[in-house]
Amino acid sequence: MVKNIYLIGLGLIGGSIALSIKQKDPSIHIIGFDINEDQVMLAKKIGAIDEISPTLFPNLASVDIIFISTPVQQTINIIEQLQAVELKQGVIITDVGSTKVKIVECATKYLNGRIKFIGGHPMAGSHKSGILAAKPHLFENAFYILTPSEYVTPHDLSVLTEVLDGTKANFIEMSPEEHDKVTGVISHFPHIVAASLVYQAESYEEQFPLVKRLAAGGFRDITRIASSNPAMWRDILLHNKGPLLNLFEEWISEMERVKSFVENEQADQLYTYFEHAKQYRDGLPEKQKGAIPSFYDLFVDVPDYPGIISEITGYLAKEEISLTNIRIIETREEIYGVLRLSFQTERDRELAIDCIGKYSNYDTFII
Numbered sequence: 001m002v003k004n005i006y007l008i009g010l011g012l013i014g015g016s017i018a019l020s021i022k023q024k025d026p027s028i029h030i031i032g033f034d035i036n037e038d039q040v041m042l043a044k045k046i047g048a049i050d051e052i053s054p055t056l057f058p059n060l061a062s063v064d065i066i067f068i069s070t071p072v073q074q075t076i077n078i079i080e081q082l083q084a085v086e087l088k089q090g091v092i093i094t095d096v097g098s099t100k101v102k103i104v105e106c107a108t109k110y111l112n113g114r115i116k117f118i119g120g121h122p123m124a125g126s127h128k129s130g131i132l133a134a135k136p137h138l139f140e141n142a143f144y145i146l147t148p149s150e151y152v153t154p155h156d157l158s159v160l161t162e163v164l165d166g167t168k169a170n171f172i173e174m175s176p177e178e179h180d181k182v183t184g185v186i187s188h189f190p191h192i193v194a195a196s197l198v199y200q201a202e203s204y205e206e207q208f209p210l211v212k213r214l215a216a217g218g219f220r221d222i223t224r225i226a227s228s229n230p231a232m233w234r235d236i237l238l239h240n241k242g243p244l245l246n247l248f249e250e251w252i253s254e255m256e257r258v259k260s261f262v263e264n265e266q267a268d269q270l271y272t273y274f275e276h277a278k279q280y281r282d283g284l285p286e287k288q289k290g291a292i293p294s295f296y297d298l299f300v301d302v303p304d305y306p307g308i309i310s311e312i313t314g315y316l317a318k319e320e321i322s323l324t325n326i327r328i329i330e331t332r333e334e335i336y337g338v339l340r341l342s343f344q345t346e347r348d349r350e351l352a353i354d355c356i357g358k359y360s361n362y363d364t365f366i367i
């Protein structure tokens with residue numbers, strides 16, 4: 001039975017995993033480490049972890065599972081160092097990185113079957129980073145890909161999926177190669193395209209200063225992910241070079257194809273182009289409730305007294321602003337707390353800022 005977990009990297013994903021484990025089984029003891037001290041203090045404060053480790057490798061003799069939830073290049077560095085660390089017999093090590101081939105190769109090389117390594121990748125997330133964006137239900141109904149190495153038994157796998165039961169994710173197994181090709185096309189390459197569209201718009205700004213203000217729904221939808229953590233995406237692209245280089249080639253020739261339809265005013269081809277894309281897009285499985293994170297969070301500095309939640313929800317109700325979640329995150333001892341309000345749309349969040357400003361003098365902020 002799993003009693004002790006060690007979690008390295010307490011950001012969005014590590015924090016969400018820790019919260020979901022604690023929510024399901026508060027008796028599991030989670031020790032956490034992060035190079036960013038603020039993250040680790042906050043993780044303890046919100047109850048995601050029970051104990052802070054002051055060093056990367058504390059005494060791990062009684063730890064049953066180690067989660068590595070750092071950017072992928074850091075994950076590799078940590079796995080390399082783990083080979084020299086004394087660990088419990090039968091310990092399971094897993095990660096959450098967005099790429100798998102290099103990580104699994106590294107684990108095979110350095111841990112060499114001595115330690116059970118199960119590559120993992122929960123297929124849900126956000127453009128936000130850090131523990132304050134973490135949610136226990138982030139992975140609900142989402143796929144959680146596992147790429148177990150040859151040394152991993154069905155029993156090892158069930159130990160891990162049992163501990164992760166609180167995520168309510170759907171576990172599937174894949175080879176690391178298949179994983180990287182598939183995530184290349186549906187996740188990694190779209191991030192490059194999103195960023196490139198932002199660059200294109202920016203380059204128009206000098207000539208057309210209104211470009212920023214006119215960027216409306218469509219542009220915002222397709223470029224939301226360009227607001228993600230640059231260090232995380234730098235590492236992902238460096239790890240998944242092979243599949244991405246193929247995708248660049250395919251994308252460029254696809255752009256040439258559409259360009260020629262426009263150049264030659266081929267109305268029928270253009271219609272078919274969009275019609276087919278619409279059919280395929282409309283046929284994507286519906287996102288299940290729970291797998292849709294509430295992207296639009298608003299933080300409010302509030303006095304920490306009973307009734308503050310109903311006070312705030314009362315203000316929002318007066319203006320008929322709907323809210324998907326509300327939670328107190330205490331960050332400063334006794335005096336003040338931070339309330340996190342989650343909204344389904346950016347518009348609702350903007351209305352909420354105005355509304356809270358209208359009825360109170362509490363500071364609001366967005367992270």
Ligand SMILES: NC(=O)c1ccc[n+]([C@@H]2O[C@H](COP(=O)([O-])OP(=O)(O)OC[C@H]3O[C@@H](n4cnc5c(N)ncnc54)[C@H](O)[C@@H]3O)[C@@H](O)[C@H]2O)c1
Binds near residue numbers: 009012034070229
């Ligand atoms: N963000 C997403 O949507 C998403 C989804 C699925 C998987 N992932 C993967 O999850 C991992 C974490 O991403 P995230 O979104 O939680 O990022 P994040 O920036 O929110 O959190 C990463 C945390 O790791 C810490 N960290 C970095 N280097 C470290 C080190 N050497 N030792 C200890 N801590 C260290 C950082 O301080 C940070 O708190 C990445 O590998 C990413 O590819 C991300």
Ligand SMILES: O=C(O)C(=O)C[C@]1(C(=O)O)C=C[C@@H](O)C=C1
Binds near residue numbers: 122123125128186228
């Ligand atoms: O929703 C987002 O913001 C994400 O970028 C999440 C997303 C994705 O591309 O779908 C990002 C990286 C992960 O490895 C998994 C999920």
